[in-house]
Amino acid sequence: MKLETAELYRKANHNSDAARILSGIAEDLVKSEASPLVVKKLFVMAALEVDLYKKKLYDVTMTA
Numbered sequence: 185m186k187l188e189t190a191e192l193y194r195k196a197n198h199n200s201d202a203a204r205i206l207s208g209i210a211e212d213l214v215k216s217e218a219s220p221l222v223v224k225k226l227f228v229m230a231a232l233e234v235d236l237y238k239k240k241l242y243d244v245t246m247t248a
Contacts, residue, residue: 194233199240203233 186209193202210226 197240199233199237203230203237206230206233 186205190202190205190209193199193205206226207230210223210230213223213226
């Protein structure tokens, strides 16, 4: 359910919220001792969302 929420935030261009949800899911998986590869992928996805957010913010400030 949380992954679907993160996907909806991503489609709505709310990258910071999507990154927050993805990192929360990864933290929960760390506590439940899930596969390290799955946890790594979630953290990387969250980092990519933060990067997209920063790029959008930078583009807006440069055009203004």
